[in-house]
Amino acid sequence: MGNITIRELAQRLGLSIATVxxxxKDSYEISDATKKKIVSLANELNYSPNPYASSLRKQQSKTIAVVLPEVADSxxxxxxxxxxxxxxxxxxxxLFYLSHESFELEKKAINHCNNGRVDGVLISVSSETRDTAHISSLRSKNIPVVFFDRELEGYAAPxxxxxxxxxxxxxxxxxLDKGCRFPVFLSTSDALAICQNRFSGFANEINKIRNEIATYPFIINCSNDKNIYDQIASILEKFPAIDGIVASVEKLAIQTLLVCADQNIPIPDRIKVLAFSTLETAPLLNPSLTTISQPAFDIGKHSAETLITMIEKKKHSITNDYKAVLPSALNIRKSTQ
Amino acid sequence: MGNITIRELAQRLGLSIATVxxxxKDSYEISDATKKKIVSLANELNYSPNPYASSLRKQQSKTIAVVLPEVADSxxxxxxxxxxxxxxxxxxxxLFYLSHESFELEKKAINHCNNGRVDGVLISVSSETRDTAHISSLRSKNIPVVFFDRELEGYAAPxxxxxxxxxxxxxxxxxLDKGCRFPVFLSTSDALAICQNRFSGFANEINKIRNEIATYPFIINCSNDKNIYDQIASILEKFPAIDGIVASVEKLAIQTLLVCADQNIPIPDRIKVLAFSTLETAPLLNPSLTTISQPAFDIGKHSAETLITMIEKKKHSITNDYKAVLPSALNIRKSTQ
Incomplete structure (x- = not known):
């Protein structure tokens, strides 16, 4: 038989076209029993929607944009x-847009999404981003936005x-378990919620056990991408008591390892190094690198699923206070033994 | 004074608007002497072009697309x-589109560029790509295309x-200098020009010095992304004579190192490993990894400059036989000592 239309389905079932x-579309407005009846007949008659017409009707581009700071990080x-x-x-x-950690580039990317060429946006904000007007403007045009990994603390969005x-x-x-007395936290931005939260947890633990924290800086901000290596080298020279480093992002870990290699600072004997990283070569490094590895693939997957659910009008299931928290894992290797 | 227009510039100089x-735009159609006169007055009067009007006139989106196989490779x-x-x-x-080494995804990305949303396309083809119709169709609509790194051999384009x-x-x-007798070349695709060319050079050198090549496979194709690790493990088991590996791309190198680490195969003592790679952690690996590192940043830069030159209608300078060859460098480290 020829292609069956939604009108014919509705006629056969004695339902309105809108209901069918x-x-x-799996709308929450329709009861499960009715859905079942409709889907069953649709399958039986090999109904397939006309994607072009459907796209026109919804004015959808079937395109999502991903705005993210960089791709060099695993x-x-x-x-x-x-x-x-x-x-x-x-x-x-x-479509991918890179902000390169620049708020201006991030704004430009978001504005570029603002003209109907995309149906929704996934964003991981730049380390400079404090303002949210660009994102609010997008959402005010009914373009859904989902934050992944780097969110904006206090801003209500999935x-x-x-x-x-x-x-x-x-x-x-x-x-501390491994014997460090003066571990330091290397941050990449004092504005990024991920860095703030990682540091708050770190600081909470350090504060519990000792009163010496005033004597050395236990957070250091390496926010200038151009000379991370030099910043780390000067920190290690200035504060020789440092015996542990938590690198809050991968690039800080790699630069720390390069500085230590160049200056013959033995890891883990003099300094223990732990990195927030999903670096594939972590077990192959000399020494192998202890990491806290984020479920990066799953975060990407889940955020895309969330966004597409919102695009496809099942918005009732995703509210602004929606927050999925996927746990990371500690992988102990030689750099902290 | 207010904004001066191109019309006023032309009037003052007694030239046509088109000439000014x-x-x-630094067109080759205008003599250097005339250009100098015009640019000098434009600077004197603080002429600045209206980018919006200019974009409208040219029907340009001021957007370029980059189609590439993956971002996990450094x-x-x-x-x-x-x-x-x-x-x-x-x-x-x-805008970035990822083909994930799939010809179908690459075609979709190119088709997506085919509706006026981009002014030009930079492409590094997928390992499955043999056909060129999708790219020709783009170029037939006057959307310039520049290949970077992974080109299509025999296809005339910059x-x-x-x-x-x-x-x-x-x-x-x-x-061979380091004493290998049975080095093997790991390829990621028998269709990719970069792999073919790297292998041809490799084979030419191996063939020069010995007649044993029939006794072991000196190229092995690891084209299935899903189980590279298993493929390499089985190769090393099947051909224990292999004493050297050239990994034609980064992911093959990392998987080789993981297999050797897991199976306690000492590098460089039993097998020497050399990788085509710009991996930042290469000097930090255990052992540090000998690489042939491509000038990746400069290849990106130069290809974007070439494309934008074509977009901005100075096309006469970029012909279809344009080919810029930026040399790579050998970085000798412990994995081949």
């Missing part, structure tokens, strides 16, 4: 793979993140 | 940074690449 249409490259897996399965194109505070505690506990 | 406009993340640096300086947005053949020779020479 909503049921086929977290982002894994998250991208998770996002693309879901997008592919659901028939969406994915978020998919990891348990940064607990992992900060875990990092500090691990270094 | 072309001169300000070559691509560095190349992306080079591309974005140029785009930013020239006022272009950059290309920015590295000296893969010579580097294949260099890799083989280095392993």
């Amino acid at each position: 249409s909503k049921a086929l 977290f982002f490259s894994l998250a991208i793979n998770g996002i693309q897996e879901v997008a592919l399965a659901k028939g969406y194109h994915v 978020k998919v993140v990891t348990n940064d505070y607990e992992c900060g505690e875990l990092a500090a506990k691990h270094l | 406009s072309k001169a300000l 070559f691509f993340s560095l190349a992306i940074n080079g591309i974005q640096e140029v785009a930013l300086a020239k006022g272009y947005h950059v 290309k920015v690449v590295t000296n893969d053949y010579e580097c294949g020779e260099l890799a083989a020479k280095h392993l």
Whole structure:
């Protein structure tokens, strides 16, 4: 038989076209029993929606945008793979915009999404981002936004993140257990919620056990991408008591290892190093690197699923206070033995 | 004074608007002397073009697309940074599409670029790509395309690449110098020009010095992304004579190192490993990894400059036989000592 239309389905079932249409989109307005009846007949008659017409009707581009700070970090490259897996399965194109940690570039990217060319946006904010007007403007045009990993604390929007505070505690506990007296936390931005939360957990644990914290800086901000190596070298020279480092992001870990290698600072004997990282080569490094690894692929996957659910009008299930927290894991290796 | 227009500039100089406009775009149609006169007055009167009007006139989106196989490879993340640096300086947005080594996804991405949303496309083809119709169709709509790194051999279009053949020779020479008798080349695709060329150089060098090549496979294709680790493990088990490995791409190198670590195969004592890679952690690995490192950032930069030159109608300078070859470098480290 020829292609059956939604009108014919409705006629056969004695239902309105709107009801059938909503049921086929899994709308919450239609009861499960009615949905079942409709879907069953649709399957039986090989009903397949006309995607072009459907796209026109909804004015959808079947495209989502991903705005993220960089791709050199393994977290982002894994998250991208998770996002693309879901997008592919659901028939969406994915456009990537890189902010390179610049608020101006992030704003430009968001404005570029603001003209109907995308149906929704996944964002991991730049380390400079404090303002939210660009994101609010997008949402005011009914373009849904989901934050992944790097969210904006206090801004009400769906978020998919990891348990940064607990992992900060875990990092500090691990270094203290291994005998560190003066562990330091290397931050990449004092504005990023992920860094703040990781540091708060770290600080909470350090504060519990000693009163010497005034004598050395236990957080150091390496926010200038251009000379991270020099910043770390000068920190280690200035504060020779430092015997442990928690690198809050991968690039800080790699630069720390390069400084220690160049200056013959033995790891773990003089300094123990732990990194928030999903670096594939972590077990192959000399010494192998202890990491707290985020579920990057799953964060990408889950955030894309959340966004596409919102795009496809099942918005009632995703409210602004939606927050999925996917736990990270501590992988103990030689750099902290 | 108020904003001076191009019309006023033309009137003051007694030239046509078209001539002034072309001169300000550095067109080859205008003589250097005339350009100088026009630019000098434009600077004196603080002429600044209206970018919006200019964009409308040219029907330009001021957006370029980058289609590439993946971002987990450090070559691509560095190349992306080079591309974005140029785009930013020239006022272009950059959209990234990932093919994930799938020809179907690459075609979809290219088709997505085919509707006026981008002014030009940079592409590094997937390992499955043999056909060129999708790219020809784009170019037939006057959307310029520049290949970077992974080109399509025999297809006439501007290309920015590295000296893969010579580097294949260099890799083989280095392993033979270090005493390898049975070095093997791990390829990621028998269709990719970069792999073919690297292998041809490698094979040429190996063939020079011995007649034993029939006794073991000196190229092995690990084209299935899902089980590279297993493929490498089974190769090493099946051909215990292998005493050297050239990994044609980064992911093959990492999996080789993981297999050797798990199976306690000592590097470099039993097997020497050399990788085509720009991995930042190469000097930090255990053992540190000998690499042939491509000028990834510069390849990105140069390809973006080439594309934008074509977009901005100075096309006469970029012909289809344009090929920039940026040399790679051998970095000798412990994995081949």
